[in-house]
Amino acid sequence: MARFIFVTGGVVSSLGKGLSSASLAYLLQSRGYKVRLRKLDPYLNVDPGTMSPFQHGEVFVTNDGAETDLDLGHYERFSGVSAKKSDNITTGKIYNDVLKKERKGEYLGKTVQVIPHITDRIKEFIKNDSSKEDFVICEIGGIVGDIESLPFVEAIRQFANDIGKKNTLFIHLTLVPYLKSSDEIKTKPTQHSVKELRSIGIQPDIIICRSERPIPLEHRKKISLFCNVDIKNVIETVDVRTIYEAPISFYREKLDVQVLNYFKLKSKRPVNLNPWKKITKIILQTKKQVNIAIIGKYVELKDAYKSLDEALTHGGIENKVKVNLVRIDSEKLKISEIPIKLKDISGILIPGGFGKRGTEGKIAAIKYARNNKIPFLGICYGMQMAIIEFARNKLNIKKATSSEFDKKGLPVIGLINEWIKDGKTVRGTDKNLGGTMRLGSYEAKLKENSMIRKIYGKKVINERHRHRYEVNTNYKDKFEKKGMNFSGFSPDGLLPEIIELKNHPWFIGVQFHPEFKSRPLAPHPLFSSFIKASKNHK
């Protein structure tokens, strides 16, 4: 049976529970164990699919089409294991499941309550769909003490009782602040947070202390004493210079060794930290820089394009160049300012997006990239905008638009049943926003002699999707005559997956999201190639 590791947070959020869990997963894997990572989110949304990236950061998409929390992206990037639908759950989903069951009369008239019905459903989720994992690491979103996270904390307490404490480990991540004015490190917030956790019946086995500076032994002793945790299990995590250093830093602190000791397990082989050391060195020592503009609607919140930022950095690692991300708000981008704003830019990227706001700025920037032969990568909405730009400015179809935001124009981008009139090809047009998209991994066939085929070095690829609208192929011949090659299609030949320009050094649009599959130890070929082209541009 798998052993279960629960990671809770204390004092403040955003301390890096996801990164800590992901690093631990890497270390345990490297020691020869099979690991699975899961996230339990306390909010009431059924899934993060309809949540604004402004508030919640990126929506991460799994191969099997789940719209999940961005922490699952960290998990995949560090552990290399593809997350699944069954790896993320929210309070909303739990209640939804329980209430559906209640309506069907499956509780046989009993009073439905948080304990045991909600907690039972949480426990079911923790255990579900596992296959011979040695460890399942479950991160609980939010912090201990939040009203929302209470049922989760109660459920994991019960869970440890159900399967035996020796098969369950509790890790609590807290903040140990440094006060500049008195030049002191403070352990009190950690003590209070652990007290809170113990009041709900959980004694942490390991405390990870996030701190700005190294925590002296006497302070660790204090935490050990007041929180009732073995001194060896008081682990510090001092701010790293790059996130890729996190596995190295946790290894130094012996987090993985302490976890194995707890379960009375031996390491099956030594940890291999070389890949992380190599990329940390590249990130920290590389002098050559390349400026990449990301022109999108959600640029204000850093996490809104998390996987994308990561994938671009991975492309930089592959090309030994530092990637400077220049975030430009497409809504505020005035057409007249484009030449000035993009003066020092070597590559332009338009990411995925929804709705009308900011589209004209994106289209104008694409025109600039096309005319000035600046490397361009359009992702999902970015590809759709590239189609509209080309139709308007090269095919002279001035009314070219997407039916997503303009019902009167000519939809070169539209819902599939708007432009395929065979009566067979329909996608659900369920009014419920959460359920009508092309989601998850789909195959695409790449055309011979295309740039994209060279970049991937494959004939068939699998990439993740998250969109409702598609490029209308009724205009394909016109586009191709003017130099835009439709170089990748869905296997049935109906849906354009990739477009590229012939008379341009590097201009590619993809209907999918390649960023979800890029990993620091295996950079995605499309991003490596884009950064290479950008590096050569200036």
Ligand code: GLN
């Ligand atoms: N809004 C577009 C669609 O639904 C693109 C979505 C995206 O970029 N992820 O098709």
